[in-house]
Structure formats: C-alpha cells, structure tokens
Amino acid sequence: MDTRTITVAGRTVEIAETGRGAPLLYLHGFADLHAASVEWLPFHEMLARSFRVIAPAHPCCAGSEEDEEIETIDDLAFRYMETIDALGFDKVDIVGACVGGWIAAELAVRHPERIRRIALIGASGLFVPDAPIGDLFWETQAQNGTVYAGLRRLLFADENVSEGLAMFPDSRTDIARELSRYKTMRFASRIGFSPPYFYNRKLRDRLYRFTGPALLLWGERDRMVPPAHARAYEAGFPKARLHLIRQAGHSPQVETPAETATAIAAFFKPAPTPKAAAKAPSRRKAAARPAAKAKAAPARKAPPAKAKAKARPAVRKLARRGRR
Amino acid sequence: MRPVQLFCWHFMAYPYLPPDFDEKYESGWVTVPNKLWDRERTDGLYQEYIDQLVYAEELGFDGLVLNEHHQNIYGLMPSPNLIAAALTQRTKRARLVVLGSLLPLYLNPLRIAEEYAMVDSMSGGRLIAGFAMGGGPEAFNYNIPQPQARDRYWEAIDLIHRCWTEDGPFRHDGPHYPLRYVNVWPRPRQLPHPPIWIPGALSLETMENVAKRGYDYFLSSRTHGAATRLAAQRFAGIIKQHGGTYHPFRMGILLSVYVSETDEQARAEAKEGVWYFLKNTLKGHLRKEGRPLTFGPGVPSTTVRSFEHFLKSGGSFGGKQLGDVESWEELDAGGSIIAGSPKTVRERLWSLVEQAGVGNLLMQFHFGNMRADLARKSMRLFATEVAPALRRDSAALFARDYPELSDIPVAGAAQ
Numbered sequence: 001m002d003t004r005t006i007t008v009a010g011r012t013v014e015i016a017e018t019g020r021g022a023p024l025l026y027l028h029g030f031a032d033l034h035a036a037s038v039e040w041l042p043f044h045e046m047l048a049r050s051f052r053v054i055a056p057a058h059p060c061c062a063g064s065e066e067d068e069e070i071e072t073i074d075d076l077a078f079r080y081m082e083t084i085d086a087l088g089f090d091k092v093d094i095v096g097a098c099v100g101g102w103i104a105a106e107l108a109v110r111h112p113e114r115i116r117r118i119a120l121i122g123a124s125g126l127f128v129p130d131a132p133i134g135d136l137f138w139e140t141q142a143q144n145g146t147v148y149a150g151l152r153r154l155l156f157a158d159e160n161v162s163e164g165l166a167m168f169p170d171s172r173t174d175i176a177r178e179l180s181r182y183k184t185m186r187f188a189s190r191i192g193f194s195p196p197y198f199y200n201r202k203l204r205d206r207l208y209r210f211t212g213p214a215l216l217l218w219g220e221r222d223r224m225v226p227p228a229h230a231r232a233y234e235a236g237f238p239k240a241r242l243h244l245i246r247q248a249g250h251s252p253q254v255e256t257p258a259e260t261a262t263a264i265a266a267f268f269k270p271a272p273t274p275k276a277a278a279k280a281p282s283r284r285k286a287a288a289r290p291a292a293k294a295k296a297a298p299a300r301k302a303p304p305a306k307a308k309a310k311a312r313p314a315v316r317k318l319a320r321r322g323r324r
Numbered sequence: 325m326r327p328v329q330l331f332c333w334h335f336m337a338y339p340y341l342p343p344d345f346d347e348k349y350e351s352g353w354v355t356v357p358n359k360l361w362d363r364e365r366t367d368g369l370y371q372e373y374i375d376q377l378v379y380a381e382e383l384g385f386d387g388l389v390l391n392e393h394h395q396n397i398y399g400l401m402p403s404p405n406l407i408a409a410a411l412t413q414r415t416k417r418a419r420l421v422v423l424g425s426l427l428p429l430y431l432n433p434l435r436i437a438e439e440y441a442m443v444d445s446m447s448g449g450r451l452i453a454g455f456a457m458g459g460g461p462e463a464f465n466y467n468i469p470q471p472q473a474r475d476r477y478w479e480a481i482d483l484i485h486r487c488w489t490e491d492g493p494f495r496h497d498g499p500h501y502p503l504r505y506v507n508v509w510p511r512p513r514q515l516p517h518p519p520i521w522i523p524g525a526l527s528l529e530t531m532e533n534v535a536k537r538g539y540d541y542f543l544s545s546r547t548h549g550a551a552t553r554l555a556a557q558r559f560a561g562i563i564k565q566h567g568g569t570y571h572p573f574r575m576g577i578l579l580s581v582y583v584s585e586t587d588e589q590a591r592a593e594a595k596e597g598v599w600y601f602l603k604n605t606l607k608g609h610l611r612k613e614g615r616p617l618t619f620g621p622g623v624p625s626t627t628v629r630s631f632e633h634f635l636k637s638g639g640s641f642g643g644k645q646l647g648d649v650e651s652w653e654e655l656d657a658g659g660s661i662i663a664g665s666p667k668t669v670r671e672r673l674w675s676l677v678e679q680a681g682v683g684n685l686l687m688q689f690h691f692g693n694m695r696a697d698l699a700r701k702s703m704r705l706f707a708t709e710v711a712p713a714l715r716r717d718s719a720a721l722f723a724r725d726y727p728e729l730s731d732i733p734v735a736g737a738a739q
Contacts, residue, residue: 066628071472138464138615140622143350145612175635178621182631186471186624194467 001039005063008082014063015087016040016055019048023089024268026055027080029098029122030136031155031251034062035184036167043253046261047095050269056083058099060187062180073125073191073200077106084114093268097121097253098225099188105203105233108210119215119264120233122250124198124225131228133198134250140185146172157221157249164254198225207236214240215267217260219248241267325723327715328677329573331421331686332380332703333389336373336407337605338397339693340365350615351608353396353461360397370400372696374407376689378414379700383707387419387452389686392426394465398605405439412446420447423521423542423686424454428473429466433480433501434508437487441512449513454521454542455481460623461608470625476500478533481520485537488517521576526551527630531559535566542576542686546610546646548659552577553680560681571729572683572722579673580688582663583705590663591652594702597694598661602647605692611647666709673710677718681725 003016016033018040024047028034033041034057040048047053059079060066070076080103084092093116096104101123108115124133139151148168152159155168172178192198214237218230227244234240243263245252252260340362342348349356377388388411390404401407404422411420420443425436436455444451457477463470479498483506486496492507512518520537523544524530534541543555560570582598584590607614617623624631646658655661662672673685689706690699722729 060628068471068475071469137622141460141615141617141620143615145616178635179628179632182621182624183628185621186628189469189624190471193463193469197467 001033003063006083006086008086009067009069009079011059011065011067012063013059013065013083013086014057016057017053018044019051019053021051022268023092024051024053025084025087025089025092025094026053027094027096027100027103028055028058028061029096029100029251029253030184030188031164031167031254032097032100034058034064035180038062038180041253041257043257043261046257047265050265054087058103058184058187060183060190062183066183066186070190073102073106076103076191077110080107081111081114090114091116093117095119095121095264096123098250099124099192099198101125102198102200102203105207105210106200108212108214109203109206110209112210112212115210115212117213117215117268118210119217119267121217121252121260122219122222122225123216123229123233124192125200126204126229126232126236127196127199127201128226128228128232131226133226133229134224136188136198136224137185137193140181142170142172146170154224155250156255157219157247161255164251167254204232204236207233208238211238213267215243215264216240217243217252217263218245219250219252219255220244220246221248222250224250325719325729326573326683327719327722329386329684330711330714331387331389331419331576331684332377332385333391333423333578333686333688334373334377334690335391335399335605335688336370336401337601337690337692338400339369339600341397341600341604341693346603346607346613349607351617352398352605353608353617354464355615356395356397356608358395370407373690374410374414376696376699376703377411380689380703381415381418383703384711385418385703385707387421388415389421389423391423391454392456394429394462396461396605396608398609405443408443408451409446412443412450415447415450418450419452420450421452421521421686422454423452423523424456426456426458426462426466427480428468428476429458429462430480432503433483434487434503434506436480437484437508438510440484440518441488441508441510444512444514444518445510447513449518451512451514451518452521453484453518454523455484456523457625459609459625460617460619463623463625464617470623473625474529481522481537485517485520488512526555526558527626528558528562529627529630531562532566535559535562535568538568540574540576540684542578542684543682544578546578546658546660548577548579548676552659552676552682556680556682569728571726572677572681572718575682576684576686577676577680577682578660578686578688579676580661580691581669581673581702581706582661582689582691583666583669583702583710584663585665585705587664587668590665590668593698594663594691594694597691597698598655598663600692600694602649602692606645606647609647610645612645613648616645666705669706670710670713673714674717677714678721683718683722 001016003014005012005014057064094104101120102125104118105125108118134154142148147170149159152164156164216230216233218227234242245256248255390407392404393399394402408420440453479500487508493505496503496506520539521542522534522539523542525544541559563570582594584593609618649655689703
C-alpha cells in the first residue's frame with residue numbers, strides 16, 4: 001500500500017492513495033484499512049479501477065498522529081476540512097464507512113458547498129429511537145480475554161466469515177495488531193464513547209442542509225448500525241438513495257466487495273466535469289444519470305420510501321423532523 | 325523512628341450471590357443484574373462492615389481505608405464519603421483514608437473538595453484524601469471517554485488542591501472545569517491540606533505527576549514481589565529528579581491477609597471467602613473468564629506509548645491475573661494474598677517491607693462472603709501477634725536506612 005504523510009494543524013496525517021480517475025475521498029471504518037488491515041481491501045482495488053481513491057487515516061489510527069485537541073465530532077469535522085484543504089480539493093466526493101460515514105455526513109451538513117456527493121456505508125452518526133448503535137467498546141473487551149465473536153457479530157453478518165476471522169481472530173498475541181486496535185479505539189473513544197455514543201443527536205435535523213446526492217449503502221443484517229439508521233438518513237437528506245444489501249452486515253466493503261464497489265462506482269460516475277460542477281443544476285443532472293448507465297441493477301431500483309421522500313417538499317420534511 | 329503504618333481496608337463486598345453465579349453471569353461488574361440484591365439479608369450489612377472497621381481502630385490499626393466503585397459486587401461503596409462520614413462519628417484516632425474518589429465521574433470536582441473538607445473537619449483532621457481515575461468498569465458505568473479522562477483527572481486534582489490552599493473566591497480557568505467563583509466552605513482541618521494519596525499501576529506518567537506535586541503514591545497492583553521493590557525504586561528515583569526525598573511513607577501497597585492459629589487452619593477458614601472473592605468479585609475485573617473490563621483497547625486510558633511499552637515488555641493478554649489462580653500455591657507465588665499462622669504472615673510481610681522499603685501497608689481482612697467472626701478473629705490475631713513485631717523491626721530498619729526521616733514530617737502517619 002502506497003502511503004504518504006501530510007501535515008494538518010501541525011500533526012502528521014497518513015494518506016493512502018491508489019487508482020486513477022476522478023478523486024474519491026475514502027473515510028475508513030473499523031473493519032477497514034488503517035484500522036484492521038494494513039493493506040487495501042479488494043473493495044478499494046475495485047474502486048481504484050475507475051477512481052483515484054484517497055484514504056487518510058483518522059487521527060491516532062495507522063500512521064496518523066493522535067490529536068489531543070479532539071474531544072467531539074465537531075473538532076474532528078474541523079480537522080477534516082483542514083485535511084481536505086491540505087489535499088487541495090475545492091469540492092470533493094466522499095465515501096465513508098461506519099464512523100467515516102458519520103464524519104462525511106457532518107462535513108456535508110456543515111460545508112454543502114465543498115462536498116459534492118457522499119456515499120455512506122453503514123454510517124453511524126444518528127440517534128434513532130429503539131435502534132441503538134451496538135457497543136463496539138464493550139465487544140472490544142474480548143470475552144474470556146481473547147474471544148472476539150461478539151465483535152465480529154457486530155461488524156459482520158456472519159461471525160465466522162473468513163475475512164472477519166482474519167481481521168479479528170480469537171487471539172491476542174500479535175503485537176502489531178493489538179497496537180493498531182488500541183490506536184483505533186483510542187481514536188474512536190474520543191468522539192464516540194460518550195456522550196453521544198457514536199452519534200450526534202443534532203445531526204438528524206441538520207441533514208436537510210446537504211442538497212447534493214447521497215447514497216446510503218447498508219447491509220440489511222447490520223447489527224452495529226441497524227438499517228433503521230439508513231432510513232433515517234434517507235428521510236433526512238433531500239436527495240438520497242438507499243441501497244440495501246441483503247446478505248451483508250455492518251461491513252459491506254468487506255462482506256460484499258463487488259456489489260458494494262459497483263454500486264458506489266455507479267453512483268459517482270461519471271464524475272462531473274469542472275465546468276458542470278460549477279453549476280448546481282447540471283451537477284444534479286449528472287448525478288441522477290449514472291444509475292441508468294450502471295452495471296449494477298440493484299442500485300437503480302429506488303425503494304418506494306425514497307420516491308416519497310423525493311416528492312415531499314422540503315418544508316414538510318422540516319416540519320416532520322421538528323416533531324421527533 | 326516511625327514504624328510501618330498498618331491500615332485496615334474494607335471493600336464491603338456483596339456476600340449473598342447464588343452458588344451458580346460464576347456459571348450464569350459473565351461479570352460481577354457493570355451488567356451483574358441488581359435483581360440479585362437480597363433486600364432481607366442485606367439488612368444490617370453496612371452496619372456490620374462499619375463495625376468491623378471500628379473494631380480495627382480498637383485493635384490499634386493506624387488507619388481505615390475505603391474506596392469507590394459502582395454497579396458491582398466487589399465493593400458496595402458508590403459513595404465512600406458516606407461511610408467515611410459515619411466513621412467520623414464512631415472512631416476517635418484512626419486515619420480515614422478514602423482511596424479514592426473517582427474524580428472524572430463527578431460533574432464538578434468542587435463536590436469532592438467540599439465533601440473531603442467536611443470529613444476532615446468532622447474527624448478532627450484525620451482524612452487522607454485519595455484521588456483515583458476509575459477503571460474500565462467505571463468508564464462503562466458513567467460513560468467516561470478514557471482518552472480524555474486523565475486530563476480531566478489531573479485538572480480536578482489541581483483544582484481541589486487550590487480549593488484547600490488558596491483563599492477564595494478565585495477563578496479557575498481550566499479547560500474542563502472553568503469556574504468563576506471557587507470558594508469552598510468548609511476548609512479542611514489539616515494544614516496545608518489533608519495528605520493526598522494517588523493510586524497507580526506502575527505507570528511512569530502517574531509517578532511523575534505524583535512526585536512533581538509532592539503527593540504520596542499508592543501501588544494498586546494485586547501481585548507483589550520483585551515488581552514491588554522495582555516500583556519503590558523507580559518512584560524514589562523520580563522523586564529525586566523532582567528535588568524531593570523518598571522515604572517509606574511516600575508509598576503504600578495493597579495486601580490481603582488472613583491470620584489464624586496455624587497455616588492449615590488459616591487456609592481452611594479463609595477458603596470460602598477467598599475463593600468467593602477471587603472467582604465472583606474479580607470476574608469482569610481481574611479475571612480472564614467472562615468479560616474483563618478493567619484494561620484494554622475498549623477502555624483506552626493509557627497513552628499509545630504506554631500501551632506499546634506494555635505490549636513489548638511482555639504484557640500478554642490472556643495471561644494469569646489474580647482472579648485466575650487455582651491453588652494456594654499460585655496465590656503464594658502472587659504474593660498479595662497471604663493466609664497463614666501469625667509467624668507465616670509476619671515473615672511474608674516483613675520480607676516485603678524489608679525488600680521494598682515501603683511504609684504504608686494497606687490490608688484487606690474481609691474477603692467476599694467471609695463470616696464476620698472469622699474476619700474479626702483474623703484482625704485480632706494480626707493486631708496482637710503480627711503487628712508488634714512488624715512495628716518493632718520496621719522502626720529499626722527505617723532508622724537505619726532513612727536516618728534523615730526523623731526530621732521529616734510524615735504525611736499520613738497517625739497522630
């Protein structure tokens with residue numbers, strides 16, 4: 001994996017990059033590179049056939065320096081805008097998995113003028129009554145000291161899936177793996193332990209601010225961030241598309257890489273030309289088009305809920321949110 | 325010369341768990357269902373535990389120790405200051421050690437500055453003020469993000485220190501507890517402030533913070549031997565770097581003791597309580613079985629550097645902890661639970677004092693569901709047949725090794 005480092009707010013940030021084409025900023029999750037893998041996953045390599053994938057490691061993960069200033073998701077959002085500045089992007093497309101999806105959503109509602117499109121994979125970030133986000137921290141304290149079945153149940157549809165066992169084996173003798181996990185959790189604790197628990201209660205009522213296209217790609221069997229969260233995101237973003245993957249859990253980027261990569265590639269293709277990007281209407285058109293061209297049939301089928309959401313005037317949506 | 329200071333520590337365990345507890349529940353902490361609390365049988369439980377501490381004073385112990393834990397069966401003192409307040413009315417002489425209040429769990433550390441000042445005032449200046457950060461179970465119980473906890477903890481300590489030593493009202497502009505009017509009433513009885521004890525588990529960071537402020541260190545480890553001596557030497561070295569002087573009363577250690585007429589009798593009598601303590605109350609805390617919550621990546625309180633050091637120095641997960649031992653022989657090797665005749669206990673403790681040069685011995689006498697009469701008998705035998713020799717020999721040892729000590733006021737020593 002090719003990586004380099006840049007300096008953001010005086011701290012080192014590790015950036016992995018692969019592929020050619022339009023740039024895609026990838027914000028990682030837990031069953032992911034920079035956290036549970038030192039290499040690109042097959043999913044990223046598939047994306048890299050059509051895109052230039054740029055994946056920073058979150059502060060304290062992999063080669064990125066810990067940032068003691070980060071105490072809330074708000075602090076982290078600032079760091080990521082600075083990272084986007086440092087990478088030289090005026091406008092950017094973002095894919096975010098799990099906590100990375102949460103970060104992407106926070107960036108999108110704060111800076112809709114800088115974020116063009118977002119694809120969220122099993123994103124945390126919302127508070128949804130009766131659909132609590134699973135306790136990653138608890139499950140990271142292995143059963144009987146070494147058994148991670150509970151953690152794998154949160155992160156994958158099947159706790160014995162080979163990719164899951166490879167990332168989270170029932171042993172704790174590999175020092176590099178232990179250290180990497182510790183760093184990842186140290187990062188996660190800063191923004192996700194309390195309060196809130198991997199969510200920002202205010203985010204849901206701010207989603208309307210992001211008017212660009214949003215793809216919500218979710219495993220139907222996600223036990224970490226239940227699919228109810230996907231629907232809540234879908235209802236909140238004015239221009240959302242939901243893509244559920246039947247056999248996946250919380251980590252479609254690991255569990256169903258081909259379907260996930262295809263759906264994401266279709267969503268982001270074709271990349272708007274710089275000219276088109278400058279004008280909002282044509283950008284929307286460009287984003288609406290790719291589904292027709294896409295190889296993946298599932299991405300095209302918009303569920304009925306989505307059609308309703310689209311038809312509903314923004315004002316009504318606001319009123320509905322207010323009642324929650 | 326001042327001899328070793330002997331403290332009686334009561335954890336106040338929940339003693340009425342069902343016999344199949346270990347099979348049915350993954351932890352004695354955080355998620356242990358509180359439907360197991362038996363309203364009828366617990367009538368008088370706190371009374372009995374307080375009585376045991378009062379008895380310790382009668383027996384001549386120098387101090388009584390309490391601590392704070394939440395939502396668990398290991399220690400039923402979510403508020404140790406309530407017990408300390410009760411003890412101020414039942415005791416006259418012994419030091420009251422709260423070791424310690426878990427500062428990051430409080431919305432505002434002023435509360436602890438105030439409560440400790442009350443206890444110090446109510447006890448005529450007998451409080452030893454312990455401040456602790458709280459471990460993994462408390463992180464889950466009170467929702468404390470661990471990477472930030474350490475900063476909050478030290479800011480809280482420094483604020484409390486100011487509360488006690490500076491005239492109010494003053495302003496505190498710390499990042500975690502900014503306050504416009506700090507003006508604590510009452511003020512503590514002791515000058516310049518009650519002795520401050522800080523628990524630590526060998527981390528250099530903690531030792532440095534303690535040494536820098538001139539506080540005393542309590543090694544919270546539950547195994548003893550070469551590492552205890554090493555800790556004392558390391559702490560002494562750090563104190564020196566900060567321009568201070570080490571002496572045995574700068575440091576304390578935790579031990580568990582059961583004394584009976586003979587070694588065999590001690591084991592036979594202590595067995596039920598000790599094994600209840602090890603297998604039930606340590607489940608979820610210092611035991612591999614179940615769901616260990618105290619330390620690890622889910623509750624990442626130590627810095628990445630410290631954790632890396634821990635990993636590379638052979639700190640292994642799934643290695644044996646106190647709650648994993650299966651025999652008395654293993655317990656003996658661990659060095660922290662000592663059950664035996666007065667002679668055995670005296671020799672074991674003496675070798676620890678002699679090797680490590682530690683002057684504050686904090687000892688647990690009541691284990692898990694141990695019967696009250698047994699705990700009292702053990703305390704009595706300790707006081708009459710172990711303590712006198714320990715005091716005599718340690719006074720001579722400290723006079724030889726720390727001749728300058730006679731001129732140093734010893735914080736924490738009983739008046």
